[in-house]
Structure formats: C-alpha cells, structure tokens
Amino acid sequence: MVIQIRALEPGDAGLLWDFTYLAVHVPPGKPPYPRDILEIPALRQYAEAWGRDGDLGVVACDGERVIGAAWLRLLVGEPKGFGYVDDETPELAMSLVKEYRGQGIGSALMARVLDLAAGRFPGVSLSVDDDNPAKRLYMRAGFVPVGLVGRSVTMVKRFGVAHEHQ
Numbered sequence: 001m002v003i004q005i006r007a008l009e010p011g012d013a014g015l016l017w018d019f020t021y022l023a024v025h026v027p028p029g030k031p032p033y034p035r036d037i038l039e040i041p042a043l044r045q046y047a048e049a050w051g052r053d054g055d056l057g058v059v060a061c062d063g064e065r066v067i068g069a070a071w072l073r074l075l076v077g078e079p080k081g082f083g084y085v086d087d088e089t090p091e092l093a094m095s096l097v098k099e100y101r102g103q104g105i106g107s108a109l110m111a112r113v114l115d116l117a118a119g120r121f122p123g124v125s126l127s128v129d130d131d132n133p134a135k136r137l138y139m140r141a142g143f144v145p146v147g148l149v150g151r152s153v154t155m156v157k158r159f160g161v162a163h164e165h166q
C-alpha cells in the first residue's frame, strides 16, 4: 500500500463532510452517531463553504481514493469552534477512514499540515475528547492542553516557541 499526501484541493471540498463525520469521537463500545449529527452548526462549520481565505488542508490518498484529511480553518464569530482560542489561530480537524488508522498516516498528515500552517499562522488549536487516544498523537506533535470544556480538552501548538525550553 502506497499512501500519498497532497494538498487539499477545491474538488475535495465535499469530502470534508465525510471526514468531519469520521472525526467525531465514538467511545469504545458505543454505537456510531447518526450521520445527521452533521446538522449541528458547531460541526457544520468544519466543512461548510470550504475555500474561504485561510482555509488550508492536506489529504492522504490510496491510489485515487482519498482516505484521510487534516485541515485548518479560522472559526471566528458564532458559533465558536470547539477548539477556539482566538481569531488568529485556526482549528485543526483530522480523521481517517477506519481501516487506515493506526499505521502512521495521521502523524504524516499532521506533520504536513503543520508545515503548511507554520508560515501563515501564529499557531494551531484543536479540541479533543479527553478519552480519545488521538490526544497522544497531538501531544507528540507539540500541542499543549490549555483548557477543558466539558470533557473536551482544548490544545494549542504555537509556532516559533517549540524549542524554547530545550
């Protein structure tokens, strides 16, 4: 299996609905949420009208099939994104089709999207359920917890300060 990573293109915009749905954490043993969970405005905004200024992302492809995505968006105004920290810091969302998880693809997507973001934004934020194993990946990528909303942890990676304490 050869997985390739490329920039998210306008033609991929419709896929962001699928990847937003796949990004919603389902705790082990629980049934998946119905697809209409995507009607919740706070979730819709991760996929809706993709292509605004500042929108940025990468996708992973197995041949022609897009099997994962990591994307960033400034979510200002209302409703705030789950991982909102300020108007200059975009939020990251990411997910993979189930059978491709746990093989290093997410880490590779993360590295690529952070590379792209580093020249453009002061940092990147996200929100992750406290019991989502993805939190470990985020910690390894340099995200730091900055707050708790319910059982969701807000995490931020600031560019340019990663080596400050080394």
Ligand SMILES: CC(C)(COP(=O)(O)OP(=O)(O)OC[C@H]1O[C@@H](n2cnc3c(N)ncnc32)[C@H](O)[C@@H]1OP(=O)(O)O)[C@@H](O)C(=O)NCCC(=O)NCCS
Pocket (backbone or CB within 6 Å): 022, 023, 024, 025, 094, 095, 096, 097, 100, 101, 102, 103, 104, 105, 106, 107, 108, 127, 128, 129, 132, 133, 134, 135, 136, 137, 138
């Ligand atoms: C999160 C996700 C994009 C990571 O991509 P990946 O290719 O599986 O990750 P990698 O193989 O590069 O890295 C492994 C890490 O991914 C995370 N991970 C692996 N399988 C996972 C799963 N089924 N669900 C959530 N996170 C997972 C863990 O942090 C793991 O670290 P560990 O080895 O210390 O446990 C992917 O697992 C996924 O789509 N998960 C479900 C959706 C989700 O939780 N998205 C994040 C919402 S905040």
